[in-house]
Amino acid sequence: MIYDRKTPCRGSRHSKFWRSLTLWHHFANYFPLKLVKTAELDPKNNYIVGSHPHGVLSIGAFGSFCTEATGFSENFPGITPYQVTLHGQFQFPFRRELSVLCGAISSEKESIEYVLKKAKGNAISIVLGGAEEALDCHPDNYDLRLSTRKGFVKLALKHGAHLVPMYNFGENKTYDQLDNRRGTRLRNFQTTFKRYFGFSAPIFFGRGIFQYSVGLIPYRTPITTVVGKPIAVKQNSTPTQEEIDILHSEYCKQLIQLFDENKTKYGIPENANLNIY
Template identity: 50%
Template sequence: MKVKFAPLNIPLAQRLQTAAVLHWVLSWLLLGKSPVSIGIMVMLVLYNYWFLYLPYLAWFCYDWRTPEQGGRRCNWIQSWTVWRYFKDYFPIHLVKTQDLDPGHNYIFGFHPHGILVAGGFVNFCTNYSDFKKLFPGFTSYFHVAKLWFCFPLVREYLMSNGPVSVTKESVSHVLSKEGGGNISVIVLGGAKEALEAHPGRFTLCILQRKGFVKIALTHGASLVPVFSFGENDIYKQINNPKGSWLRTLQDTFRNVTGVALPLIYARGIFQYNFGLIPYRKLICTVVGRPIPVRQTLNPTSEQIEELHQTYLDELGKLFNEHKGKYGIPEHETLVFE
């Protein structure tokens, strides 16, 4: 196979976009669920820098619950220019289909997970999306796996961008805020769905995900389906059909650790044949119509099932109404697992 190299006369803006994406990939793949941050702490111990690690460990313990209590975002970091270049690389857009009442709280169900949830991060964790313009008076809380906040140092950088934990306590904290105008954004498919993230496929792991419905009923928060078209197209994944030795290994690892390990590839920094830099594919995150939810402090299983089915129906309608705009054939439909 002949390697296709990037031309030398690429505009500076495109080079900066690639650099921004490289920063993002390294942040999520190397600094995130890895021993890097722990390794730094171990080095500080070995070299007896107690005046650095002891105060931080004390702070780490004291601050343990912050990811479940609204987090600690930093407007300066959310406004870094790197996020603008990151957004423009694909590019990524946010689309609104209906106005929301800022006097209410909402749960946005984000689909699909994709590999690294690029559309979710840009649209709900940076100041370069159209979120504030499209949804004035709202604050979004992007919920991610609690494991991300268990690593020293990494948790500080992650929280500064806006993400909070996806635990029940964390979501309840957001939805309990009085006055409305708060949105919990939950990637409902989780790590399991990352293993289904192949270009041109639309498999969502949601049939057994009903906790968000119960929380919505408990707090009277409206449910809003969100579909991010193009999310699965920025990476290719080694074929891993159910029952294959690879998928069995991946599922076993995920069940034990809670972490998915999709074997992905895309392009490189200076060539287009292989690497971990995502492809330049348009991502359009479309926010659907809200589903009104009447507060029920002790919902029955029948009420949960009914609202869950209503949500699936609305999610399917959202996909079918907009798929033609983003080059998806008419015969394609969502597959719920």
């Protein structure tokens, strides 16, 4: 761990063997997981992919960007996927090695910039809602914490990386949580906990191994990861706040459009709206 400590901030190391294990195909078939492409990604460019919603464990993003279970390389030939995760995830022995082999990288700024600088044809998936959005993981919740998340837009402008919206339909159905609506005592405690410790503490439950009532195994519910059309970004090493706001607004617009065009295909009512706060 000491010798290899900087690897998660230097692109990790993709292992085609590890990412293609039969284990991951069984994992994907459990839900099942599915990857849907709506547009091509040109290997001549780099991409920052915004993954929504966070859910409890971001299963959809993991399945598509950390494994080949949903056929990422077949859908996007010439594109190398990376999944951003908290730097603390690489502090646990053995677990960090498995994450590195999957191609997961640290959420540190220099880690993301390292990948964007080293070559073209990279797609970096970032679960933009973060820990706070994990607390909104309820089956019929379509709230996204995105209005104040603009760092990814600045990085995209600085490095000329195209932005791609991605929505994981069914992600919020994998677990149930105790009632923690905003304003409740539980939610206030969870928000305070996150502020001090850097990660949220959702009180969630799923199914057991031999029964469906309660447990920590996620429910068997289809998760369909729909990758939207890329938003072209012209490189600007010193973007103004106005330029960042304009691109952020366009990204939100494209994300809502992606949601609206696909929601009824994956069990979401026609009258459901994506709420960005």
